[in-house]
Amino acid sequence: MNDSNRDIEALIDMMARLPGLGPRSARRAVLHMIKKRGLLLGPLAEAMQRVADTARECVNCGNIGTGDLCEICANNARANGQICVVEDVADLWAMERGKAFKGRYHVLGGTLSALDAVGPDDLRIPRLLDRLPGEDVKEVILALNATVDGQTTAHYIADQLGDSVTVTSLAQGVPIGGELDYLDDGTISAALRSRRTF
Structure with a gap:
């Protein structure tokens, strides 16, 4: 398996860990994102990075x-x-x-x-x-x-x-x-x- 396929499989494995997604649903979602990479994959990666950088727990209520x-x-x-x-x-x-x-x-x-x-x-x-x-x-x-x-x-x-x-x-x-x-x-x-x- 080449590196790009390993990366795709790693993405599928990560998506399959999400609630409501199993391995088959994760595979379909990743394939759809790859096909629409300009509309979905890049913006999704950017949005996820922004959330990773800025999301925090409210000190008052826990939201x-x-x-x-x-x-x-x-x-x-x-x-x-x-x-x-x-x-x-x-x-x-x-x-x-x-x-x-x-x-x-x-x-x-x-x-x-x-x-x-x-x-x-x-x-x-x-x-x-x-x-x-x-x-x-x-x-x-x-x-x-x-x-x-x-x-x-x-x-x-x-x-x-x-x-x-x-x-x-x-x-x-x-x-x-x-x-x-x-x-x-x-x-x-x-x-x-x-x-x-x-």
């Missing part, structure tokens, strides 16, 4: 942005006394697609899991508790996945918050075992509007 604060945390209009707690950035982006929530977010970076030895200090739970007084938070919305680990995490956070703020969770529309990133925008919006006390 991904290009500055120390993400656009949501930097927007004073979003400081409405509500924080929506999600497991990861994909869930935050799913909530934003629904355009129903106008407050701020907090990304935990996962869920509590005894099997995987993930405890509260392994997540951004202490940072959440630190944010509440400084941001004058009145309501914390627990928008965690309806899995065993997600609900365990929600109960733990609710216990930590006690009566200091109103604690709500998403209601109808989120199926048991469902994950926010896979729900449609209408379902997320309905669930947010119908939230209930946790």
Whole structure:
């Protein structure tokens, strides 16, 4: 195998590691990009390099942005006394697609899991508790996945918050075992509007 073929195979192998792409889909995607290299491959490589150089985690909420604060945390209009707690950035982006929530977010970076030895200090739970007084938070919305680990995490956070703020969770529309990133925008919006006390 010559060097150019090795490079193509290496690109296919890297693409196959992406969620939702297996080896066959990765091969098709790479072949399509090579055929349209002027329109796709070069601009994609440049965009990926820019993101690699500038993307960082928001120091406040854990979202991904290009500055120390993400656009949501930097927007004073979003400081409405509500924080929506999600497991990861994909869930935050799913909530934003629904355009129903106008407050701020907090990304935990996962869920509590005894099997995987993930405890509260392994997540951004202490940072959440630190944010509440400084941001004058009145309501914390627990928008965690309806899995065993997600609900365990929600109960733990609710216990930590006690009566200091109103604690709500998403209601109808989120199926048991469902994950926010896979729900449609209408379902997320309905669930947010119908939230209930946790």
